[in-house]
Amino acid sequence: MTAGDPLGADALRAAALLAWTSSPTRLREDAATESDLVSAGYRDRLLTELAQNAADAAARAGVPGRLRVWLDGARLRVANVGSALDATGLQALSALRVSGKTDPAVGVGRFGVGFTAVLAVAEEIELRSTAGSVLFSASRTRAELDAAGLAAPAVGVPVLRLPWPTDEQPVAGYDTEVVLTLRPEVDGPGLVARLADEAADLLLELPALETIWVDVREFSRSERDLGDGLVEVTVGERTWWQFATAAARWLVPVEGGRVRPVGADVLRAPTRSDEELSLPAILIAQTTLQPDRRRLLPGVTVAHLVEGYADFVAALPVSQRLAMVPVPGFARGEVDAVLRESLLRELTTHRWLAGVTGELLAPTSASVLPGLSEELAELLGEVVPGLLVAELSGPRGAQALSAAGVHRIGLARLAEQLSGIHREPDWWGRLYAALDPLVVDSVAVEELAAIPVPLADGRTVTGPRTVVLGHDLGLDVRGVDWVRLVHPAAADPLLARLGASAAGALEVLTDPALRAAIEDTDYEDAFAATELADAVLSLAATAAGQGTLPGWLGELLLPDSDGALHGADELLLPGAPLAAVLADDAPFATVAADLVERHGAPALTAIGVGWGFTVLRAELPTGPDQDLDDEAAWWATLTDDPEELLAVRDLDLVAEAAWPAALSLLAAEPATRALLADRDGYTAWWLRRHARVDGVPLGALRSPDDRTYEGLLDVLDHPDAAALSGALAADRVDSVATAALLLDRLADPERAPGPAVVIRVHRLLASATASGALDLDALSPPTGVRAMSGAVADPADAVVLDREWFAAAIPLDRLVVGDLADAEALAELLDLPLASEAVQAEVLGAGRVSTWDREPDAVLAHVATGLPLPEGSVVVHERLTVRLSGAVQADVEVPRWVDRDAVAHWNTRGVTPGGR
Known part of the structure; x- marks a missing residue:
């Protein structure tokens, strides 16, 4: 090494040339190796490999990593900060076989074979460093081969084997710069645009890098601790949530505060490989790849990489955790299959699901109720073990929960789990209201057929189909035990949908079971009688205005003023006007005052306690079994059984002299007044037959506006005479008694009926006789008959007009006239001959x-x-x-x-x- 060659480039170049000269085969091998790396292993990893080198340099120097990429004419320049290129790094770079990386914990590679990625776009490469710079050149390499008498291999010359020292320095502010002279066919702007697309991923994969500039665009990574091991990573406008385990880092994209599962990605080790994955999150892990960093080395295990993934999911917001469960599908390869299986096993066996009681649950110990609401979750938390929160129970999460092995609870299973538990009625009411949205079809109705229902009497029964919903019964219905009455606090409309019958106070009071309970009440058991009475009267107060209660409620035992028990219809209210018209021996007592104070007079009168006269009501009666006075005789007047019997009770107990007042009392109440006009009904029939005013039966008196029997029958002198029309003489002859009365009055010389009245009465009598309405055997022939002259004639002298021309021939004081068509019937009734x-x-x-x-x-x-x-x-x-x-x-x-x-x-x- 010299001052002009601090990295020893000349020695490396001389050694390579010597090796090639000594062994031309080595030249071809180096050329082939470099060609393979460029065309296959590193064909599209230019920025990735340079970014890895930049990350390693920053990590070695302990500084925040910065990488800058820009286009300078026909040259692409890539600069970074951190440890500069040294001699060892240059040796690794030019050897094409070894890396200068000495610490496996720092970086992923250092100027090893990955640097060959630059040859995909350039044949003239400068590597500028503050510690020394070198040049790699395809043209210079060819010249060297020519000078050494070596033929260039067919695949091209190995560019990165021969370095030349240079004096160039990296751009200011950076420690290393790679300058690539792009081949003419390379689209520089397009290349820069593609590199910009990789920047964000590289910042995720290489934590040592904090900033990447591509041309004028800056990509920076920032991090924010979210707690529980979760870190928010932001690059530009994109955000991820990151979680680090001992074996890997997991990242999931986030938009609007919600995770967006990846679905399709590759294993990053730490940069992108060709191992395709279908996991919900990005997996970045240190694992052994093949030299081209495309695939895992054979035999390398990856199952351990998912350890801690459940902790990652548990750190996410509850509502977003299910999005991180791999949904069923085909794996993208062997590695993906192993990781998916391992990840599901990790999720199945670890706690990450939120339970309604606040604990974390593993899927194997968790249960989900589809459609669970917050209200329902609050109610069921202590009832259903391992129940997941409402946020995890929606339809979107069903597939994920199923994949994780969470047990799904149906409504039938829920009803089973609710069986046997004790809760207050209002708790059940809130439960039914919360369950209502889940009952969407007949299947759901069947599944809840066994859900418990609390009753008003304190019991809890199984199944709504056997219970009754009381919609207007009031709150105090504890004594209503003759029907399975739902407690008012639990009476939700859902029970009706599940089969419960609806009943108001009126329906509950007409239930046959109540009649049986009343009949079974012991006169000696005052406590039971009082309890039943209070329950009935509390309902009667509501039902009083809804309709007529059954007459048998009058058998309900109530205490009188002395504490003795009587049937309700044997009692009168204090101050009852009925008492003033009854005979002295009438079997009535006065009801206890405290009962009136507790329940009110309307409730007591509704069940038969007297104020005025009481109306008895019977549906579909079949005979004279209502315990009415002279009932059998009235029944004999009927041609068919009535659909309904309405009758005033206790008429036979009225004092003889009190009938005018009694009639006023009957006319004063709407219920009894209506029966006075029903001529065929029991009440009017009985009054005609038995009631007397001034000693005269009502049936022998007429209404002031009725002139049918004028001169024969007296007018009823009573202010309510108009209301008593059915109880007075009628404008027809409808009974033997009426016929007998009229015959007697016609024979009475003290009576002065006009001719028209006489003829009218004769016609009515004849018509009744002709129709068979009268039993003539029950009538005695009259002692006198009324002639046309108005005189009473001796039957021995009288004849019945049957031919009109005889009217002018026979004296009027001997002629009896009616309707010519019924002359024979009139003659038979009066025992007279026909005129003809x-x-x-x-x-x-x-x-x-x-x-x-x-x-x-x-x-x-x-x-x-x-x-x-x-x-x-x-x-x-x-x-x-x-x-x-x-x-x-x-x-x-x-x-x-x-x-x-x-x-x-x-x-x-x-x-x-x-x-x-």
Whole structure:
């Protein structure tokens, strides 16, 4: 070495030439080796190899690494700081076989075979250093070979074997500079652009480098400690999260605070190799590669490189951890397959998953409930062991959790795990609300069929399909144990979707199980009776305005003012107006005052405690079994069983003298007032039959505006007479009792009905008889009958009009008139003969034969009376006289007649039909 050749370049060149001269084969070998390295191993690693040298130089010098690349005309210049080129480095560079690296812990190579990458773009290479500079030149190498009489190999001359010392210095501020004179075919700007694309990756791979300048673009790396071993690495506008383990560094790109898994990359050892990977993160590790740094050496193991990866994942935000699990897919090669398998094994056996109770879990001890919400997680944390947090339970993470071996919990399994646990009802209510979004189809409904449900009585049962949701029952329903009533604090709409039936207070109070409970209550067990009563009355307070409660609730045992138990329908409220109209021996007591104070009068009256009269209600009754007075007799009046029976109870307990007040009480309440107008119903029927005002049955009295029986029946003198229409005499004869009453009144000479009323009553009686509505065997023939004259006739003298022409012939005080069509029925009822049978008639005189339409006075008479003009022939008489015999004996002039031979006769004397 000399002052002009501090690195010993001349000696190295002389030695190489000597070796080639001594062995031309060595020349061809060196040329082939260099050609192979350029065309294969280092064909696209120009900046990578120079950056590695720069990183090594900075590391050796202990300074922050800086690398600068720029285009200077046809020359590409690359400068760096750090340890300068020394003689050992030059020897390694020109030998093409060994590196000058002496410390494996510092750097990845130092001017070894990787430097051949420069030959891909240049044949004139200067290596300038503050410790000495050299030149490598293809043209000079050829000249040397010519001078030595050596033929250049076919693949070209080995450029990097012959160095020439130079006096050039690196650019100011840098310790080493490589100057490449680009071959004419190389696109300089394009080359610089490609190098710029590699800068960011190189700053990740080579921590000794902090800054790379490519032309005018600066790439700098900055780091920020995020805690838990996680470091944020930023290069320009790109960010990665880095985690270092004992064997490797892992980096994952980050955008907007969220990781973006890589998916497709290569093993970096530490710079990019050709070993393709499909891992979620960039793997940078020190491992042994083949000389061209493309592939792993055969036999090298890589499984250990993933050790600590689970710690990396655990350091990430909880919601982003699943993104770092390799999803199932084909490996990109043998190395990738080994690493994927090892990485999954690492994740499966180590703790990195967040549990709802705050601990880290390994997948083998973790469970995931798909769709888990924060609310549901809070509730299930102590119920489901190893349950993952909601952030890891969404659909996006399902594939990753499955790949890691996390157990998936279905709704059926959850229902099973909930079985047997004890929690407050409000906890269950919040659980159902949180589960609701997960029940999306019939399958989910079936899976939750066995979920526990807390009841109002303190029990917890299995399955919603056997329970009842009370939507308006109030909060205090602890005594409601005759139905499986869901506790109000747990009553969530989800239970209805899962099969629970919905019921309001009215439905709960009409449940047959309650009736059985009431019937089973022991009079001697006051505590049980009071507990059941309080439960029923708390519901009745709500149900009172929703509809009619069943009558059997009146059997509920309640305490009276002395503490004795009675059925509710045997009790009255304090001050009840009903008490004022009841007979002295009526079996009613007064309900306990404290019960009224606790539950209110409406609840008590709703179940039968009396204030006014109580309405009994029975659905689909089948016979007289409602314990109503004279019920069997009323039932016998029905043709079909009613769909519903509504009847006022206890009418038979009214004091005889109190009926006017009782009727006012009945008319005052809407529920009872409506029954007074139902003539066929039990209430109106009973009142007609048994209630008396001033000793007269209601059925024998009429409403003031009803003139059907005027003169025969008296008007009810009562302010509510209009409301009692169904309980008074009707405008029809609908019973034997009514018929008997009317017959008696018709035979009473003290009564003075008008002719129209008499005829109307006779028609009603005849119609009832003809229709079979009356049992004539139950009626006695009247002692007197009402004739057309208004007088009461002896039945022995009276006849029933059955032919209209007899009306002008028979005296009015002997003639009983109704409807001609029902004359036979009226005669049967009154036990009277028909006029046409009791009286015989003979027309006196011959007359002349004509037709009706030819007789002016006949036509005029019919037009005047509105009667239809008969058709056919008629015998016209100047004076029409008939001789009567039989029950009536007389010669009588009549306006018209029809004789026994059905011959019509007409009187021309101007006597109108029906007249006298």
